[in-house]
Amino acid sequence: MSEKKKQIVEAAAKSFSLFGYKATTMDQVAKMANVGKGTIYTFFKSKEELLEDIVSSIISEIKYEANEAVDARLPFNENVQRVLQRIFTFRKEHELTIKLLQEVRDIGTPAVRDVMKRLDREMIAFIREKIEEAIAKGEIRSCDAELTAFLMFKMYIALHVDWEKEHEPLSPQKIAELFDLYLLKGLSPR
Amino acid sequence: MSEKKKQIVEAAAKSFSLFGYKATTMDQVAKMANVGKGTIYTFFKSKEELLEDIVSSIISEIKYEANEAVDARLPFNENVQRVLQRIFTFRKEHELTIKLLQEVRDIGTPAVRDVMKRLDREMIAFIREKIEEAIAKGEIRSCDAELTAFLMFKMYIALHVDWEKEHEPLSPQKIAELFDLYLLKGLSPR
């Protein structure tokens, strides 16, 4: 990747993270990246594409981290927990992700909404792969992998995000325990 | 309840249902109810309180219907399914509920958002009661009833509402099956 492009992406990521997508202007990005505004448009055809590119990097990063969390020697239920925990820890600690999720909640910027939806979809697809692998290996009984991944994801959001809106947060141990009790007991091999 | 009050409540419910909460004016309600606007304020101290009163009725109605769905001869897992199905069928078919949920989604009227949140909370409280009864009777193993009710509710929304945003809708049978497979298997008595 060209040096200029790298500067642009870094500047944009920093500005999005500091001020949000909407509040970041292309002039701002150009200035922060020390390039002319026109240069940005030789690499990206629009502001939205710049955001998409950055979010694609985030997705790769999360997938990488989630894979790091997998330990082939552990059973499926422990690994799926580790993966989900990594994904949501990332979501909760990564500056840019936090800012973008805030922006969706508070302003609802359509471009940001779309891109965060894609992030969710890709996370579900990632979990789905893990489930399919586990089915192939006979670690869990056969099931609709897409649906199962979807439910796992939604359940994790419920426990990790929604519950805290009206109750005391749950400890990671508690979440793991609940996840095991409710979702995984139903998937253990017959 | 006085005749006038009944007229007012009916008119308001009809107007909220047709035009939404925000687009309904108190003059409109007064006209539809054939009363002077001032009369409304002898029964309700504000437009918001009028909405709250109407939603309270809806809550009672749903609770009544959900109780109707319970058959004491059936096991817990079937009853909880029947209750949840009734609750969500109501949500999906009741004109006023539909309109108010749309308004929250499209405009985000704060008063409506608050009142629909209360509806959710009360539904969770209702399910919680059923769970506590089942625990007392030894039909299911002991668990955090609030948390379990919360998860059941969230899972039903995921299957009934969220899944359809990007996939083919699930049949009621399929939902029941999934619910049983994932959530209830983990609750069966040891």
Add this chain to the structure above:
DNA sequence: GAAATGACCAAAATGTTCATTTAGTCAAAA
């Protein structure tokens, strides 16, 4: 001559003004 640039432009966002609408009140009527 390929890459980079920033002045430029149309369009979108934002600020401003002002007439209309609306939730809520209260003196008068029923």
Add this chain to the structure above:
DNA sequence: TTTTGACTAAATGAACATTTTGGTCATTTC
């Protein structure tokens, strides 16, 4: 005592002016 609708202060939104901003492209730079 109960009901009412004209009234008011506040909220809304239509209309217009101004500024900002994403994106382009003729010109410059190396």
